[in-house]
Amino acid sequence: MTGQGEKGVSTAALTVRNISKSFGAFKAVDGVDLDIATGEIHAMIGPNGAGKTTCFNLLTGDLPLTNGEIQLHGKVISGLATDVIARQGLVRSYQISSIFPDFTVLNNVRFALQQKRASNFDFWRPERSLNTLNDRAMELLENLDLDPWADHRAGELPYGRKRALEIATTLALDPSVLLLDEPTSGMGREDIGRVTDLIRKVAVGRTVLMVEHNLSVVQGLCDKVTVLARGQVIAQGTYDEVANDARVVEAYLGAVHA
Template structure:
């Protein structure tokens, strides 16, 4: 395990004291994070802990009340969402959207078009658009969706739709990918498939995920930060935080509320 000093040196994302107030209510209250290059990091906690609000602050979907966010040493707090995404920090559902009446391949092509600034590809010839098919098919192959390329996206099984959403996000070549409950609503088979997919796409990039399925967190994540009432109450490996009395109390307190 790296020391705190080593982790800070390797940090791709540094978050200091981020706070979000809604009137008198502090949804996020002075959260610090150091996310190392190439790790899979989970934010966990009971409902209402502030996990999704943290994601919204990291991606610029919400403005900070206080604090600072740095990506590779550059201050990104205060930038608009599209500027943050262009710098390489992308939240899957904010950037990608699945068009149910188009094929899986066409959805990937649309995502690749979005990566180009100031383009008007929707008005260009079909032949020109097909130049994007090579990269689109490469992404589909990488994510196990190649056999579904010609399928209408709206007809995909739920787990495959989630995989397509991740694929459209990867079209933007993110350095840091934020996934909000990627296995939510899935059966065991789909959970295993998506967990394998996350493990695969994490090679060469950093992944931060909010996830309620603790066995998934245990099996996937290098490090975990636990939130409760908008504050960090524990951080470390899964085995370390799961043995922390404050974490046990936070989850049991919710269970008995």
Template sequence: MTQQYVLETRGLTKSFRGFTAVDGVDLKITEGHIHALIGPNGAGKTTVFNLLTKFLPPTRGEILYRGKPITRMRANEIARLGLVRSFQISAVFAHMTALENVRVALQRNLGTSFHFWKSERSLEPLNQRAMELLEQVGLADVADVLTVELPYGRKRALEVATTLALEPTVMLLDEPTQGMGAEDVDRIVELIRRVSAGRTVLMVEHNLSVVSRLCDRITVLARGSVLAEGDYASVSADPAVREAYMGSEASVGEEASA
């Protein structure tokens, strides 16, 4: 019996005026796994994310969600299926509190996101769920703080909370630890591990230490194509991966432990 994956691509290709950014990529994402997409700059990782979430139409190939084709679906239809891209779709509002940001995301899930004329009292039923989500990402203590006043790492945690408000089955995390110091990275790693329970996560991530600590499976892209795939131990030991990813014969494992 053929295994059915929660998310799959077959021959996914994207060309721009003669330049092929993604070239025949086959991805198989197992339900409940944390799966990383890594590779050097220009490998096509973000383009793959843009294709999966319908920011870009593919030139060729198929995208399947739980075995059903979604290639021609629109971005809002993809999100309603539960395929949600964090840190970009779930933008936060700087001059609203953490609680208000999560509440807006909950309204979006109900189809009332832009009903800003509603009274504060009418939104109170959403407060309990918003507080539960803030608690889940460790932000209950700053519920009434304006987002603009939060440190960078906590803003990222808030973005995760707004994404969780959309009840995703598959979370696509685009560089979740980019620009963070070690302490914030550790917090986000633990947060991703916590919120991945009962969900599938596909993440683009340059920090190999994060990848080695979190991910069940890794796909390495180079020049738009899949170079290697496997668990961290097998991928990090592959000489072709070391050459492409590091630009030398240095071990990928050495960077992860640095």
């Protein structure tokens, strides 16, 4: 996926205009704009309750917008169902609970590939394509260094490897824009290093938007950062730009002292 428009004109991967989400009288997301260039690794950060998860839910169609518009590669996707948005290329890496613990690692990826195939209406294809499926599943596992685990039950994987499997099953859907939900949460230093390398690897040829609490991961990995506080964007730019922004410091310190 290149994010090129029909006439070869480069488009933004994701353009978000003035999106809002209210729960009753409470505005969890309040007029957020985002411009994410094709190929960028972009972090969304902010203190607890800032509206990051709600933003993700709006992008994927898991929650309906109260206001605003979302475009994927220049096409409006707001208002579409989650599976339609996923088929258009915006896919979220779900939490470990989406992995089938009793399936082998290989079968988890095969299952994800079959889902992609079913959504392309070519699930009736004969044996030849089943071999292609196996080849593609092994290729994905090798890419994520999971091939030694192929025949193990997914439930037996160590935590960091489970997160890698979760990314593998997401990549099976071949997203052009990959949303990652706190990919390093709950990990020790070694797994954080591995998953960071993995994200860098899978980001080649794709656009990545991630919610991440670990700021050194954000600093080392992300091209651009959007900082949310109380549902609003308070800063956007490179990590160094936003880290030195007085509103960002205040939002984080305010959250710590609240």
